Structures are given as C-alpha cells and as structure tokens.
Amino acid sequence: MVRLTIDGKEVQARQGEKVLWAALDNGIYIPHLCAIRGAEEPHAGCRLCFVEIEGRDGLVTACTEPAVGGMVVHTSTERVKRIVATVFELLLASHPVDCAHCLRSGGCELQRLARFLGIKLKSRRFRQLVREFPIDDSHPAILLDPNKCILCHRCIWTCRQRGIGALGYINRGFERRIGTFGDMPLAEVGCEGCEACAQVCPVGALAAKR
Amino acid sequence: MTAKASADIARAFHKLRVQARKEWQALKDSPKPQIFVGTATCGRAAGALEVRDTFRKLLAEGDIDAILTEVGCMGYCYAEPLVVIAKPGRPPIGYGYVTPGVAERLVKDFLLADDPCLEFALGAMEENELIPSILDQPRFKYETRVLLHHCGSIDPENLNHYIANGGYEALTKALGLSPQQIVEEISRSGLRGRGGAGFPTGRKWQICLAAPETPKYVIGNADEGDPGAFMDRAILESTPHSVLEGMAIAGYVIGAERGYLYVRAEYPLAVARAETAIRQAREAGLLGENILGSGFSFDIEVFCGSGAFVCGEETALISSMEGRPGMPHHRPPFPATRGLWSKPTLINNVKTLALVPHILRRSAQWHASLGTPASPGTAVFALAGKVVNTGLVEVPMGTTLRQLIFEVGGGIAKGKRFKAVQIGGPSGGCLPEGCLDLPIDFDRLSQSGAMMGSGGMVVLDEDDCMVEVARYFLDFTQRESCGKCTPCRLGTKQMLAILEDITRGRGTLADLALLKELAEVVRAASLCGLGKTAPNPVLTTLRYFEDEYIAHVTEGRCPALMCHDLIAYYILPERCERSCDACVGSCAVEAISPNRKRIKVIDQAKCVKCGTCLQSCPPQYSAVVRVSPPSLVPAER
C-alpha cells in the first residue's frame, strides 16, 4: 500500500492502482464516464477525469495514472475545472437533450454530471451538432439509439466480457458510432437480450425495453 | 563474438560484394549506351511507363544495342517523366518532361545519330566541360543527399546495385559488434526519429534492448498519411533495401527475429518493390535464418495498412496489426516495453531506419557533424504548392526556410508573392514571411507553432486564404479522427463548424475567442498525437494571420479573394472592350450581358462565381476582377 494526498486528504491505495479508483474508494468524486474497474487497460476516451499532480506539468487523466507513494493530487483546480467543463459541454452539444422522452431520464449520468459540474444541460456556448443515425428498434429487449451515445465503450466491453460481442464501432470522426458487425439489425447478430449493455450505458443509447 | 566468427561473416559478405561490384562495374563500363527511366509512382503518374515502353519498342524494332534500366525517384517531380542517358564519351544527361515523342527523338537523334537533343535536357548529371550541369543549379548548393543518395541512380529491384554502392556493409559490420556498442554509436550520432516527433533513436533502442520480455518485434512505419507527403513512398520505391538493412540491424540490436514493414495499401508499387527486395535479401542470406552465418536470424514481412491517417500513430498501428480497430491507446506503456502482442516492439519511421546503415557505415561522428547540434543530419521534404520546383529535396537540418523555398525550390511560381509555408502536414502549422529565416530543426519549428512532422511542405501565395487553409486541414483531421476521445471527435468538429461559418461570412468576434479556447482544450485534453496537434494549423494562422480572420468576421471580406461566399466577380467598365464578347459566351449561366454602351455587366443574382469569365477575358483587357466583400460591386445605373 502507498499513501498519497488527494485534495488535501491523505488516502491509501495499492501500489500502481489508478488514481481514479483510489479517489473514488476514499469518497472523493472525480468525473468519469468510460472508466471500467477491472478492464485490462483504461479506455481513456471520455477525457473527463483530469487532475493535476504536483511536480508534473500539464493535466493527467486519473484513470491512467498509477498511484505512487507521496503523490499530491488536486482534482478541482481552476485549470482542471475549465478543461473538464469544456469537454463535458462538447458532449452535451452533440447529445439530443430530450430528457422528457428518454427512458434513461433520472438515472442518466449526463444529468448527474451536469449537476456536479454546475453546467446547464442546454448549453448555448457551442453549436448544437446532433447526429441523425437511424434508431435500431429490431430487438425485442434492447433499444439502440446511437444518437444519444457518448462512445464510452462500456457496452462493447461488457458484451465482449460475456462472450457475445454483438457490438462494435462503425465509421470515424464525428460519424463514429456504436453498431453491429456489418451494420446488421441488433436482432440478427446474436444478441441474447441479457441487458448488460443497458445496465452499463451511462445515457439512453442502449435501453432495456421492459 | 569470436574473431573467427567475425571473419566468417565478413568473408560471406565479401563474396556477395565481389559479385555485385562486378555486375555494377560491367554496367558502368559498358560500351553500350544506357537509358535510365525513373519509374517510381511520381514518374508513373506523369507517364513514365509509356516512355519506358516507347524506348523498349524502338530499341527492339531498330535492333539497337542499349541498356534500359528502371530507377526510382530522382526528386525533380515538376519535370517528370525523367530520363537519363549515358553514352560512352559523354557525361550522362538528364531529360525532363519526356513524352513518347521525345523518347523517339532521343533514340533517333541521340542514340543513332549523335545529337544529344539539348533542347529537352535539364542538364548533365555530373560536372563536365561540354554541357551545363544540373549540379550548377542553386538547389545543389543547399542539398545534401544521404537518404536520397541512391534514389534514382540504382535499380530498386536489383540487390547487386545496392550492395555495389555500399549496401549491407553496415549490417555486416553490426553483426561483429555487440548490441550495446551499436546503441551507443546511434546515440552518439544524435539521430532523432523522422516520424515527426524527433524522439532520440538511441534512447528508444536502449529501452527496447533492455526490455526483458521476449519475443520482440521491429516495425518499420511507412503509413505516411499526411496529404501531400511522399518521402517514405519514394524511399521504398527507390531504395527498399536501405530500409530492410536498417530493420535487420534494429532486430539484431534489440534481439528480435521478426520485423514488419507497415505500408499503406494505397502504395502498391512500394509494397511490390519491398516484397521483391525482401525475397532477394532472403535468397542472398541477408535476411532469414542465420544471416551471413552469424547465428542471428531475422525476417521481414510487409503488412498492408488500410490507409487511415491515425494508423500511423504507433499504438493505433499496433492495434490494427493485431486485428483490432485502429484506435490509439494511452501511453505508457510505450511500445518499446509493451507493443505488438504485448511484447517489446521497436517502432521507427522508415527514414529513421534507412539512416541507420549510413551511420554505421560512415560513423556517428559524420552524422553528428551534419545539421545542427540538437537536430543532426538531414531532413527530407516533399515540396509542394506554389513553388517552382516541386519535388523531393534533402537538406541539412539548420537550412533556413528561405533557402529551402527560394533557392532549392526556386521561389514562388508565376511571379506571385509568398504568403506562408505549411509545414508538417495536418499536425503542422503555417508560418509567415517573418519566420522565413528560421533554421529548420525539430525544436525551432515546434517553438514557432509548426512541426517537423513527417516532411510535408506546402508553399502558399497571396491567393491563398489562411482561414480556408486552416479549414482545409482541420476538415482532414476531423474526418481522420478515430472518434475514440471526446475532444478530438467533437472539439475538432465544433472548430470546423466555426471555421466554415467564418469562411461563409457568418462568423463573429465571439467565435474567434471560442475557436481559440477550443483549440487549447483539444490540444490539452486529447488522447493521442492526432488530437493534440490537430489545432496547430488553426493556432498558427490565428497567431500569424489574425487580421485575415478579423477581415472575414467584421467586414465580410476575404483578403485573398478566395472564399466563395465573400467574393463577387465584376467587370471593370473602363477596361472592358466594347467589341469583345468572350465572357458573354463563356458564362454557363448566362449571367453576363452588354449594357447600352456595350460594356459587359454581370448579373450578380445569376452569377455562380465559377470564374470562367475571368479566365476567358483576353489578357490585354483583363477587365474581369474579383472583389471582396461582394458589396463593393457598384449598383448598375
């Protein structure tokens, strides 16, 4: 075990454990959407868990940073807050904020994060650049709406962990989205409807129909 | 290694070299005329294969005894197809813009008669007293060809040509040294990676050598996704063995038995020539089991990448080789300790690898003395854009941008004014006139906001709008973003939307502030080098050409008269010739008609701004002009 300081609080962590988990286990919240405890390597895609570490220039992502004895971590400096807020607003600007009709409303992690960061869901700073992919309603148990997806990778990882692997990526750049192999309907790619993807989805992109 | 083992290796190589030199010398001393045709992709695009076939046909038909050899890229892309003819008793002469018709003339008048057809010649290829030499051109005062030395002078598909010119001597020498000795030599040479970032090669090799896990791998990176860059392609097409030799040395140093050459599938000729070279090297015992009897085994396979820009990034490249999506992941771990199949993997750019044999053969000292102390050696650039001599050039680091563009490149084409130079491709930046005396090296370019990158260099003139240039590059990176991380996927898209609005006259001053802020966030927060550098073209144009942005947003004016929505075409009444109707007929949408005085007038409501009228107006009148903003067009009375 090593001792490190996060936001002035001395905490203990296993040597090499990522700072994100060390913080969360000690009641210190750091925003994150893509981190999966137990994944072989961090996805490091959402770029929300930035922290500052004394003696290091630049911000680092807490999900990739191994805890080291004596480390001093700050989770909400001005620099961190500014970058995290902007990254989060980017997600919102490309997310159809239609909470009233969303199956996920209430349990949505975007809603929770917005509250935590003090940011309005309907941000006006950026252009609304929403995507218009077709919704996949083919499966009896699961609804797939790629327009709501924030590409956190959790569903893909979970589905693979279960040995099914029905989900993957399609396209590049802004057009990047989750989908199925060959872009087939979800009902035709061996999805067993276990709903594990819907449980890990932070938004309403994959939702259990029940 | 024992002295005897070392002597055995040297003897095995000596046998190959004797044979190779014999063949090469026979070619040099041949009493027959020799024709060399540059048939790399740049030559082929201009018609080199037709030229080659014309020569072949005429030689066969006329039963002419001459030797035709295909060579790689000679570097003068602007004058392709290129041919060199060496006739005994004369210096070799280079010809440019050769067509099948010119080839016919050369056969009839030069080979059969003795008129060297100097009207088609670029110059003699060596100093002599008869014919002005190409080497007298200013560019050769500045050029130092190391990587490109054999490009265009040897047959890339002939192993003996390479060996006769010093090839595989470095590998032979390396096999007699310890890996540690070689790493030290590379470190002393000061070699820095040519893949863009300039990481010290010796240090990377040391880390990989020290990594305990096995097996290890070597990867030669020839993904080369920058639009307009083709240095790596030219090297693979012109001297593929230099890359293989560098990879074999790297394999020996880190203790790998396997190497992969990652080439984009859009480079079929590079792939084919690399594969031929690998086969030849295997047959000669220079690759494969027990190389030159040393006990060291190393083989190379070509891996065809599917041509995504991001797959040039090392972690994405490795993922794609493993059959996973080509997405980068967080470093550390770096590939040198955990790379392909989670094993230590040395990944270098192919130029870096091709430099290694030169360094071992000549010495670390030699390399360190070229260029600048912090960036030794040479830099290869693909010169493109509004410069007279487009093509591949190699200059010592420390050469200034001014020398490169105005001396080597011959200045700005069509007598226009220089505006900026875009260096480093989509990850690079645009530098203005005030930066022209900057010496080219890794650190100075980064400080200026640009980047060495892999060697793309696009020269821009007064007709190029810097906002549009930034938009163009960002559009590229935005599309090529893998989409994994938020700032790169969505931040670049927001930036692009702002730039599009500005070029259409819909931007605001607040947008400029937002653009700057987004650029900083995308740079700071992105996962890999693609996102971290994508804002560079925007940041540098904002830094050096902010006035152009401001003209767009506050006046709706594009100073370069380039942005379609911000310009109008106008016919100057005082210049318009009453009796001329050229523009009227040229206009596809019938927007031009004569007024009462027979002065032609453009109906702005109908005009689609195609610019045909400007082109069709006879030069002695030059009455059609572009104006910006469009409101400058006076109302028709």
Ligand SMILES: Cc1cc2nc3c(=O)[nH]c(=O)nc-3n(C[C@H](O)[C@H](O)[C@H](O)COP(=O)(O)O)c2cc1C
């Ligand atoms: C978006 C992106 C694209 C890249 N493309 C290439 C490439 O085409 N060729 C290359 O050699 N390196 C490329 N790199 C750099 C590689 O990640 C890596 O640093 C390089 O191959 C190391 O070789 P070096 O040490 O010889 O420079 C790219 C990096 C990024 C971030």
